[in-house]
Amino acid sequence: MSFKHIGLLCSGGDAPGMNCAIRAVVRTAIYHGIKVTGIKRGYAGLLRGEFTPMNLSSVGNIIQRGGTILQTSRCPEWMKKEFRAKAVDILKHQGIEALIVIGGDGSFNGAMALWDEHQFPVVGIPGTIDNDISGTEYTIGFDTAVQTAIEAIDKIRDTAHSHARTFLVEVMGRNSSAIALKVGVCTGAENILLNNEKVNHQKLSDDIQRGMARGKDSSIIVVAEGPTAGRSYDIQNVLKDMYHLEAHVAILGHIQRGGSPTSNDRFIASQMGNMAVQSLIDGKYPTVTVVRSGKVLMAPLMECTKKADNNLEEFQKLAETLSI
Ligand code: F6P
Secondary structure: OOOOEEEEEEOOOOOOOHHHHHHHHHHHHHHOOOEEEEEOOHHHHHHOOOEEEEOHHHHOOOOOOOOOOOOOOOOHHHHOHHHHHHHHHHHHHHOOOEEEEEEOHHHHHHHHHHHHHHOOOEEEEEEOOOOOEOOOOOOEOHHHHHHHHHHHHHHHHHHHHHHOOEEEEEEOOOOOOHHHHHHHHHOOOOEEEOOOOOOOHHHHHHHHHHHHHOOOOOEEEEEEOOOOOOHHHHHHHHHHHHHOOOOEEEEOHHHHHOOOOOHHHHHHHHHHHHHHHHHHHOOOOOEEEEEEOOEEEEEEHHHHOOEOOOOOHHHHHHHHHHOO
């Protein structure tokens, strides 16, 4: 089938670079004579019929902007079959023949269901700062989020050194330690605590004290957020109550989700947006853009509907070894 009209939405947490992907989808589609309708606020906006026509200038001057001009949401209704059936009716009523979804593994499960239940053509583009989708080495936004966290921690290190302090710096990642691991190695952190790790306070305290004994002026412990943001405060309390160690807490939070995308994010998102449209033109769906062995490729969407196992403890060890 050759498509004349496609829909485009972002879903889940936003990520820097989503706008570059939106721009690439819209410009590639228009280049090939395909009409694009933007769907505001993800699957929730789709169910409410929040459509906006996209033209060349609606994606002008957005390549450098963080967030997503289409906005996004998490949509619990989408878990229910009847809402997905309603969405297909709405799409068809608009004349939309295929859908491109920029988001994470949950968003791709939602897209896959549209294909499985209604044979509605879908293509995914991985966008999440967490870099935690199976089947792809990279998700749009990760590089920018890591860069933002590194810049913040470098600043914290300055003051930590001046005052000879220990800092617990919490970075994002509910289900993923990818940001923590990369940021920890790149900032010379003394320790990295993984998102699903039961904290060994004794070891942490020994490491901090060993550093002090050999004359270190500061310690940075990077903490992956895990299921509940703010877990660093619990660790702070245990260090104080049981080991009489003072540690300061800095939670970086949503600052990591915003900001102008790095060149890596801009470049990969531009390639992915272009390839996603090409995949529909070539009749290849349900598919997803992925990075494998450093190259941007298309793969079956099914391969990217799970969380990646990115708890690479070797990086945790690397950070510890390099900071002795
Ligand atoms: O989008 C991924 C992410 O930023 C996770 O790293 C984080 O745990 C979560 O989203 C926060 O979600 P929300 O913005 O809905 O609180």
